[in-house]
Amino acid sequence: MANSVQEQVIAQEPAGKAGQSAMSDFVPTKEQTAFQRVISSQPFWVTIALIALVILMTAMEPSFGTSENVANVTRNFAPFGIMALGMTVVIITGGIDLSVGSIMGLVVIVAGLFLTWHYPWYIAFAMGLFSGLSCGAVNGFFVAYVGMPSFVVTLGMLSVARSLAVVFSANQMLYQFGPDAPIVKAIGQAKWPRHGPEDWAPHWIPELSSQFWTMVILALIVGFVFNFTAWARHLFAIGGNEEAARLTGVPVDWIKFQAYLFSAFTASIASLLLLGYNGSAINAMGQGYELRVIAATVIGGASLMGGAGTAFGAIIGSAFLEVIRNALLMAGIDSNWQGAFVGAFIVLAVLLGMQTGGKSILAASLATLMPKKSR
């Protein structure tokens, strides 16, 4: 009885439906090898592009490959790399954090104020960090627990944190830092390895900044967490299918909250390092940085739809943007063009990463531009 009924339905199955699902019936016969996975990843191709760009620039501009310029470039992109790590965590959950630049402004002013009031440097840094984390907690609370769109919440924070920075600083630049000023400066301007008569490093090794090393350490930690912890597994699951993660018992709200807290943490660290490097605090610090950080993250292969992203990609994306900027400067192109390039690269990176109905964007747009009939 049961069998005959089943056969009946097989005969009745509308042809169209069977045809549609024929695509998804296809299963690749072999598992992807590790090599294939690397080849098909965006960070890999960005790395190739970066290496090509560096080789090209070194050949064309003798000053590009010098150890001074390498130290410069790595120092310049380190704060972006640090923040891109935080942004990657947020973007993996399918959210976005537009407030990182403003959080930097608030953190530098709060820390700067405590320094001008002659507090020890660690109190000043702790207060700066606290103000940054508070912003992150507010973002996280409204996104995760109230359920508001991250775009709206962090856009609000972008405005609020910047405004607080201006108010707290009375719109003044802060630079009279009291007794701990040298320590703060030493933290921001520290380098390793050092050149010089009593140090071991030969001249061709660049003197890498404390900002760069902070970025490397953070990237290693984030990379480890992404690959080996359940927390990161849950983070990716939330980005892939938030409802599914919730149904399987993943603490979705708590993890999303932590993501925004971590993003604010990285912005605070970047801000404090720059405070030390500059030796002064201005409330405009970090203005427009959110765009560059998001661009670096997306170029590094994080998906704005959520569910994808790597620590390595965040760093490579930041490096790529900085090398482009540096190359443009050396080529004598007006630095005001930077914005245009950064914007174009965001669109390009998203475009290349896009998948429409299983086809790459190139194949899909070709099919749209030239429908079968007209070909």
Next chain:
Amino acid sequence: MPVLEIRRVSKNFGAIQALSDVSFQVERGEVVGLMGDNGAGKSTVVKTVAGNFPPSDGEIVVDGEVCHFHKPVQARAKGIEVVYQDLALADNLTAAQNVFLGREIKKGFWPIRVLDKQAMIDRSAALFRELKSETRPRDLVKKMSGGQRQAVAIARTRLSNAKLVLMDEPTAAISVRQVAEVLELIRRLKAQGVGVMLISHRMPDVFAVADRIIVLRRGSKVADKETGNTSPEEITGLITGAIRGE
């Protein structure tokens, strides 16, 4: 002792009476088909048993124990697993990662507790073998066929050794060949002594695997028949109301 017993359960949402006075049982290793038109109360039954909300009246008894579920986690702790219609899988993760989502195996000591990936891959490979599915633990779910996705969702229920699996429309929106695969998976569950409640619109699928068919109409149970003693025509009549039920 039945694995699940529903005793005179009613559920109303404000003025809307979604279920009135529904009673039935599911035995171990029994597949029960739950049928009814849209709005007949099938989903309400599933959500009540799965712990999404408590019934307004009546009792849910699991293994002879009266339970009051307020959250899905509580129902899961009693051995009730749900395979949702959209399967509740994260596309960007692999089969093994999905099977273990929310209950990952870890190794090492605090504070460095890392994932034991190999153990999870081995265990899910064993589960897929048990289900006689060709799903590979390392494959991404987004590259899988509908049948394989079902296998992943069902493997997840096997992980916790569920006593009762609720399946909401498992054969909707997949191809003929995959339907056969999913029905085979249901038979495997049955063979392992798991009670299965199959909620479906598709009459032939229900007739192919169910031991018993329960028909709901406008929130009431109108029929509870052995599959062998009824016919698709009769069930259709009961669903539409052309045939009066009990």
